Amino acid sequence: MNQESELQIFRKYLQKKGLRYTPEREQIIKEIFLTHDHFDVDTLYLRMRQKGLQISKASIYRLIPLLIEAGLIEEVFFEDGHMHYEYIYGHEPHCHLRCISCKRIEEFRDPHWPDMEKMLKEKFGYEITNYKLEVQGLCPACKEKQKKE
Amino acid sequence: MNQESELQIFRKYLQKKGLRYTPEREQIIKEIFLTHDHFDVDTLYLRMRQKGLQISKASIYRLIPLLIEAGLIEEVFFEDGHMHYEYIYGHEPHCHLRCISCKRIEEFRDPHWPDMEKMLKEKFGYEITNYKLEVQGLCPACKEKQKKE
DNA sequence: TAGTGTAATGAGACACTTTAACAATAATTA
């Protein structure tokens, strides 16, 4: 059974909101969904320019909140003065473990989340929309390097 | 038995690093440790000015990474275009549940963290330095309000 | 005490990210 494509999802979302599906938006989304890498606005913009796609940065900035509200992408972390995103639709939810020294990122699943979610719902009465577990540490390589110094 | 004060901790840290303990730094730290509220640089700066303490913003910005490295404060979340911090020394580690509508924040303990930490150490070989679990959702009041619309 | 080197400060300039304003354009609706 085929799952809906991200473009279909997005078109439905726009329709519901009375917004328009434009070539610019299509190009940006296609670029985002090309890889599962984490991305930021500037590198996405440069990547598109290198391919000859002429999209203004403002259009990317304007599209991002829509994609987030449509449930297609998510903020992952703020680093080096700007936000980093990744697409989530069609991917297992996961958490991030980052090396504070070399900035390497490992992804892992949190088996306890369903329990946590249940607990939070019961204790606080919140309707949970999303969660983010971000762990920092020193990767084995950097740990080794530090030991030698 | 008395626990070391945050100023003592900080002085030790500075000594170890060959840095200096100045009146400006003392004033900033005292202000931060006055309440457990989450804070950001700008409001801390204004709060100090209102009390007649003349500290430059640059000094606050320069102090923050030191306090983080000394284990006294921590980044909690990035919102409204800037980072928010809170002091952690002498406080139970906790996670944050935020209402996406009214921005209210609930704090809670994560009982699963010790298991998670163990798992991450074993699986990835990282030395974990800190973790941040941030949950978003709709608080009961905002849920009710939304229902009526 | 005087001299030297290092660190810290405040002020302002700067770089950078993100948002807003605007006029022009494209799509939609009446």
Add this chain to the structure above:
DNA sequence: TAATTATTGTTAAAGTGTCTCATTACACTA
């Protein structure tokens, strides 16, 4: 067709955080 609305690129603006620099404070030595 005309009117309305959404979208775009460009440019300007806002805002955050960093850097530079001249000056000051401190620690150490001669």
